[in-house]
């Protein structure tokens with residue numbers, strides 16, 4: 001199936017973490033090279049774990065075509081909520097949580113005020129999933145059950161060795177969406193086939209994955225035109241409430 | 244460019260789920276331009292190693308220029324495992340060994356004495372040993388890399404180069420351990436330049452896990468290498484040069 005614009009990238013990373021690095025200028029250059037209209041970015045590394053204000057400023061002030069998911073470490077308590085309020089005023093479109101980097105269990109009580117704030121702000125919540133212990137995709141499943149009115153996105157889709165949990169979890173949690181940025185084609189096709197294309201989002205995982213490889217993978221998916229449009233842009237538009 | 248896929252599985256099923264057939268497997272290789280695939284079992288990780296090893300050898304006999312089987316044994320059995328390995332590696336058709344500690348349900352240190360015997364046997368036959376890595380509690384990248392110190396003459400390959408969460412330490416280990424290699428199968432395009440920067444392009448081999456899923460997985464894993472932005476000379480080594488060396492394809496052509 002041919003890839004055509006509009007394309008919305010539901011998961012890019014800005015900043016620096018280990019060997020990975022990406023700044024807004026370079027992200028825009030890569031978006032232009034691959035006809036990506038909008039990217040939804042979130043902080044990484046120290047700016048995800050500790051220096052949330054710096055990371056949020058980086059993604060929220062990057063460029064009008066780059067929208068941001070706000071990061072706040074739940075251990076900051078009331079200060080985390082203050083930071084999220086500031087991000088809402090700066091135009092954030094979602095909340096990003098990384099249980100492994102930020103050191104909590106998705107089911108911990110200390111996360112609840114942040115989720116309550118996401119409800120109030122009308123944001124979806126993306127959790128990093130796939131790393132053992134804290135980022136257990138089934139822990140996200142438990143949270144999704146407790147907040148049926150909130151949309152959750154499984155960041156990285158449980159990559160890699162929680163992939164076999166996806167079909168069962170997606171059957172049980174209707175408010176859960178798949179960030180397909182690093183998954184392989186037949187795991188994505190199975191969700192589309194069994195749960196419908198509305199549950200899958202195109203993401204790039206730039207700079208860990210790249211548009212060139214990612215878009216080719218999506219192009220090879222066994223889906224029809226209308227399903228492809230949903231995956232590449234319509235779902236993200238709806239879930240992140242983009243204009 | 245010649246492509247050798249160092250990490251595939253050729254098996255009719257995984258539990259009840261059907262997997263690409265022998266014909267579909269060869270078609271997928273053709274479609275993606277892969278000349279040679281190193282094939283591993285899947286169901287053999289749960290038992291019946293001898294039967295599964297024989298089946299892998301049969302595939303290689305049917306497609307001698309395209310397929311290289313890697314044997315597996317169950318180290319929990321002790322001596323019989325070493326004997327089965329010796330039987331396989333004495334047959335020139337087998338050129339490597341694969342373990343999947345997670346599925347085979349052992350941490351290397353639980354079977355330390357047997358693993359040392361096994362690694363010595365592999366070293367005697369100069370056969371590379373691939374381990375699944377990146378998954379706790381039996382196959383963390385550290386658990387696999389630790390074995391390079393047990394038998395320094397063995398050539399140990401991280402089957403997934405750290406997979407999702409262990410890529411950064413995988414690069415450090417690759418740099419620090421002379422007899423450790425990485426099969427680039429799972430990490431993403433943005434990870435590859437880092438691994439090469441840490442240890443040079445001579446210790447990284449392309450692998451896809453094809454056979455566990457359809458040809459699109461192979462195509463996608465190839466893109467992870469091709470779109471990484473690495474220079475051509477490095478990509479040549481990763482896609483075929485390093486595998487040719489580890490498998491002795493120049494000295495012992497297929």
Ligand SMILES: [Zn+2]
Pocket residue numbers: 250251252452455
């Ligand atoms: Zn494999």
